[in-house]
Amino acid sequence: MPSAAERTRTLVQSTCSAVLLVPGLPPTRPEQATTEVRTVGPDGDLFLVLPADSPVVRAATHAQDDEVRAVLELTDVAPVSVPHRIRGRAWVSGWLTLVPGQAAPGRMTLRLDVGEAYVDDLWGASAVDPEDFARAQPDPLARYETELLQHLASAHDEQVGLLAGLVERADVTRVTPLALDRFGLRVRFGRGGGHTFDARFDFPEPVTDITDLRRAMHQLFEAAAG
Template identity: 85%
Template structure:
């Protein structure tokens, strides 16, 4: 959701962009309906700077207790970018001033220059499909990973997150408590072929 100070009457769904992208300099480009409250706020501000915060919630694509994997906040200055969206839509540019992430890997501020230099994880477009496939078609193999964590009383195992560096799995005990374990790949994977090899090696190690 794009939060603009003073914009209190907008419904939550009106604050969610139809399209989101990141420019080469790290600026965020957000497309909204032209009559949305966010666009009106940016238009009425004219030459004044409009402060805004993009709040991002990352939800696991599989059914698992505590499905929110993380949140991020990107704050900066909002301006209109006329002529760059389809009819009836308006593009907004959010120049990044500060960013903060709180997720399964930890909580930290993100330097805007580091954000601009960052590249997408090569698995990001496939993660949802891959996790759902692992959970539905390879549940028995995923459960083998219990042997690598040596924890008793586990009754449920769900693949939770996947990136170039490894797989994160959520284990559920009989008493309802959960814990996560991360299984790092020997080397970062850059495509699906390398991922298949890395997953094969991981399951082989778990089966021993």
Template identity: 70%
Template structure:
């Protein structure tokens, strides 16, 4: 199971939507507080790119040496059509400063020094210290998960449904199976119909890239077919 720090790091480096909540600018339109890009620095700090006219930039610039509290809220939505599509949320809170000279004209880079990390997702909820977040690695499949899940859903729906054979009597007749989440440890499928529930199908061993994933998926499908 990935740690809370790893899960949050994965969400930060994913394509999930995010909004920066800044003390004193809560009344701003939410789309004005969505970073154009986000990345993680070597010490775990977050770098968030905004238009120079963003309320977040104005607040960070005016704060100068004062500590400006802010929270990056990330919402993870399943990339396939499925009931209850929100897979989780993460909050990275800390202190915001502007970093002149790191962005093109008309834009400004903001730095969020991490103070606290909290995640509530399909694995459960948990928190992490800044040092744990800084030392965590994102899941190696994060850049490909959306495409892979959509491909499994559209091109391998029958095989995904066939995984129900590994669950015995747990799956009611007529249930539909939708691939919900994918990581280096395995595949999570949501079964819908008479009742809705998730099932995890673990790989024989964690995968480190798409090539290893293909082998693991073939093994999983072969087990269900046997």
């Protein structure tokens, strides 16, 4: 399974929504706290682009050194229609400093020096050590996951439906691909009365690219059809 650090790093570098919060700062409009760009530096620190008029940016502008503590809150929502669509959340906290001259006009880049991180997702909840976060790499399929899951749900719904046979449940009424990573595919099964359960289908070995993934998915569907 992917480590907690890898899962957190994947969320940070994904397109999931994220807001930057400063404890004690008055509430702001959502768009003023939403990060427009997120990148991770070689030492694991985060570079976040926000509107220049954001109260968070103003707080960092008037701070002395690294006295502004902030929390980046990430929310991962399934890209397909499925009950209980929130797949996970992560929180990365640390200290903010300005990085002048690194963003377009009307924007400002902030550096978040990571002090703590925590993830709560489909795998479970876990604290993440900052050094582990810095060393981790995002899942190689993360950039394609949205498109791949939507494609599976729309173009291969019959094959995905066959996966119900592998869990040996006769009461399944709906089968939806929920999450995909280099280790396997997670599916959410619907039952009568609105009840659901998830099942995980691991690949024979971790995939590294789309070619490997096609081969692994073909093997999985063959097993389901047989």
